[in-house]
Amino acid sequence: MAGHSKWANIQHRKGRQDEKRGRIWTRLIREIIVAARQGGGDLNANPRLRLAVDKAKAANMPADNIKRNIDKATGNLEGVQYEEIRYEGYGIGGAAIMVDTMTDNRVRTVAEVRHILSKNGGNLGTEGSVVFQFKHCGQLFFAPGTNEDQVMEVALDAGAEDVITDDDGAIEVLTSPADFEAVRNALEAAGLVPEVAEVTMRAENSIALSGEEAVKMQKLLDMLEDQDDVQNVYHNAELDLGE
Structure with a gap:
């Protein structure tokens, strides 16, 4: 399926996020706290927490920080109620x-x-x-030049809902929130690492x-x-x- 060009906007957003790297830890900590409070501190049983921890690790947050905030959320430490x-x-x-x-x-x-x-x-x-005007979904973006046929085959076999090729050649994979992790893991196992991978609210x-x-x-x-x-x-x- 073809789509409009979103790649420039994605790259622009990533660049601005990189400039604000110091603020990202604060947001990730809040997400970890809320996810752990709502679904418990077991990563295997809490997909939202698992995703938050993955993002924290990708942002080079120390493991001690992650554990401390999970403990804070699950009642082992006193913390702010968000x-x-x-x-x-x-x-x-x-x-x-x-x-x-x-x-x-x-x-x-x-x-x-x-x-x-x-x-x-x-x-x-x-x-x-x-x-x-928005859809809650998993969204994975691949840079222009990525093998479209391979992305489509792996993603759809893993349960993706749609694969969209934008006008500039970028590839967008859409999943249900529940299938996001399985699709991302299948793509990465095939050597297809997305530039952006997140559960988001996508504009229709x-x-x-x-x-x-x-x-x-x-x-x-x-x-x-x-x-x-x-x-x-x-x-x-x-x-x-x-x-």
Whole structure:
């Protein structure tokens, strides 16, 4: 199945995440704590925790840090109580935005998210206003030039829902959240290592923004991602920043 070009946006996002490496540990620790609190500290029985620990290891977090935060979440140590809250709203050009947060103070968090949106040309919506435009799924991206036939064969045999070749040759594999690990493991066992592999909220349709609108949207997304309580920002904008 063919698709639009997302590769430039994926690479741009990865580059910005690399610039903010120091903040990633904070977010990963929160995810580990919440995942362990909800599903227990056994990695074999808790897929969400297993994925969070994999991400932490990939970000070079020491094993002691990981274990300490699992213990904190499962009651072996005292810790902060985090609450998961999702906010929905709109950005430049009516682009849909979802902001997943973990916070110990929901009044502070909603005020800051609302302020960032309104200050940068967006607005906070009501619950359910944009979530229908996204699909909860596993998503794996392979760089242009990867063997498309091999990716398709391995991925579909392992239970993937779809394999999409974008206009620029990048390959996107979609899975159900439950099948994500099995598909990723099968691909990596075949020597096919994705550039990006995550369980995410994928936009069903996109809005193309360029020029000044794209710059404004990127500024808005950066400010949301820099907010201390924000874990993930999802949106349906494809940005042409002219880079």
